[in-house]
Amino acid sequence: MSGSRELNDRMRALPSVDRVMGLLSDLSPRVAAAVARRALEDARARVAAGEEAPGAEEVAAAARALVESDHLAALIPVINATGVLIHTNLGRVPLGREQLDAVTAVTRGYSNLEYDVVEGRRGTRYAHARSLITQLTGAEDALVVNNCAAAVLLVLATLCAGREVLISRGELIEIGGEFRIPDVMAASGARLVEVGTTNRTHLADFEKAITPDTAAFLKVHPSNYRVVGFTASVPGRDLARLARARGITFVHDLGSGLLGETPWGHTEEPLVPLALAEGADLVTFSGDKLLGGPQAGIVAGAAAPIAKLAKSPLLRALRVDKMTLAALQATLALYRDGRTESIPLWDMAATPAEELERRARTIARAVEERPADAAPGVKVEALPSRAVAGGGSLPGADFGSWAVGVRHPERSPQDVAARLRRGRLPVIGRIEDGVLLLDLRAVPERHDAQIVEALIGSLT
Numbered sequence: 001m002s003g004s005r006e007l008n009d010r011m012r013a014l015p016s017v018d019r020v021m022g023l024l025s026d027l028s029p030r031v032a033a034a035v036a037r038r039a040l041e042d043a044r045a046r047v048a049a050g051e052e053a054p055g056a057e058e059v060a061a062a063a064r065a066l067v068e069s070d071h072l073a074a075l076i077p078v079i080n081a082t083g084v085l086i087h088t089n090l091g092r093v094p095l096g097r098e099q100l101d102a103v104t105a106v107t108r109g110y111s112n113l114e115y116d117v118v119e120g121r122r123g124t125r126y127a128h129a130r131s132l133i134t135q136l137t138g139a140e141d142a143l144v145v146n147n148c149a150a151a152v153l154l155v156l157a158t159l160c161a162g163r164e165v166l167i168s169r170g171e172l173i174e175i176g177g178e179f180r181i182p183d184v185m186a187a188s189g190a191r192l193v194e195v196g197t198t199n200r201t202h203l204a205d206f207e208k209a210i211t212p213d214t215a216a217f218l219k220v221h222p223s224n225y226r227v228v229g230f231t232a233s234v235p236g237r238d239l240a241r242l243a244r245a246r247g248i249t250f251v252h253d254l255g256s257g258l259l260g261e262t263p264w265g266h267t268e269e270p271l272v273p274l275a276l277a278e279g280a281d282l283v284t285f286s287g288d289k290l291l292g293g294p295q296a297g298i299v300a301g302a303a304a305p306i307a308k309l310a311k312s313p314l315l316r317a318l319r320v321d322k323m324t325l326a327a328l329q330a331t332l333a334l335y336r337d338g339r340t341e342s343i344p345l346w347d348m349a350a351t352p353a354e355e356l357e358r359r360a361r362t363i364a365r366a367v368e369e370r371p372a373d374a375a376p377g378v379k380v381e382a383l384p385s386r387a388v389a390g391g392g393s394l395p396g397a398d399f400g401s402w403a404v405g406v407r408h409p410e411r412s413p414q415d416v417a418a419r420l421r422r423g424r425l426p427v428i429g430r431i432e433d434g435v436l437l438l439d440l441r442a443v444p445e446r447h448d449a450q451i452v453e454a455l456i457g458s459l460t
């Protein structure tokens, strides 16, 4: 009895919603009321668990923290200072002005998404990007879906369900934890038949494994790793010849999908036109890896299998949105016009290292010259760094880059990194050899001032 009276007294000591809201007058009344109530609910739970009632200031501070954590939990822009250009967790690749203008132009009003304006009747959303893709790749036909995983799924489910698909053991890849070839295969209803060994697979292995039930050969680009040492894989050209002779479909999943040589000279990545010229019936690739466009999956290749894909009931579930199509079309037009420098990914990759060094020095100097109340012993300096393409592209290759290196006398690099992540505009860096690095290769110059501000905030 006395216990519950004591609890009642402590509950009564809690501030009212109005009192807490009074301390949040800089917020809009709706937001202030909502977070004040949530913070008071938390406080009530803690009092019920035996704690003393917090004062109004403390509850108001907790309410303010809720506003911040709500902001950070929403989809917001961040600064990618990891040095990974194609960063799946950070939205893969940024889009440039022309790509975004195309999205705005098509989506501000209505569009001919599924309407044939010449004939004045229903059309198809799959027609728009088709001609650009076929021009740029040499394919007979093409189809765009939601992402490359969807493209592979559509191909397997439509052309191979209930039948066998032969794949080299060295290519049973997992990408980003979710896309695993055996799982996609199982979901499609096709039967996976592993051929060869992890490090060596020969054409004869494929030949021996063919049965009347074999629907396709699937060649998968081992995007995010390299098999080195005593290795052998079957060239696409040989697989294509065997597939053709035996009436089997040859599907080459490229993942990254480069249309031509890169400005940065790594040429190990298979080019889409080359894979098609080798004789693949279908190739699949992503819109938002080395292509530098929106999330999308592209199937390009022979007209007959693509016509089957276009009739698949699955297509409706994997279909691509008009915003994506608009951005993809604009991206492809930049390739057609030889203007890849307008694609942010290509621009970032091509930035001379000296320019990044100059920016890193300017940022470091601005932070070093911060006001005197700053913690002493903080060291901020320009350091040479290595950036990578990421997104499972160009494995093993890296680019010379520059970073702002940060050392704090009392705070661990993890602590400083966490403070940078929790700002209004989160800055995501990486820690290397105990030093926090903010690599500038994937940071547009317009963000440099914000990096200075964020660094000063996280160090003082």
Ligand SMILES: *Cc1c(COP(=O)(O)O)cnc(C)c1O
Pocket (backbone or CB within 6 Å): 147, 148, 149, 150, 152, 175, 179, 220, 221, 222, 223, 224, 253, 254, 255, 256, 285, 286, 287, 296, 297, 391, 392
């Ligand atoms: C990345 C990748 C995929 C998946 O592409 P998403 O566009 O992320 O769905 C499939 N296959 C390969 C070889 C890849 O590299």
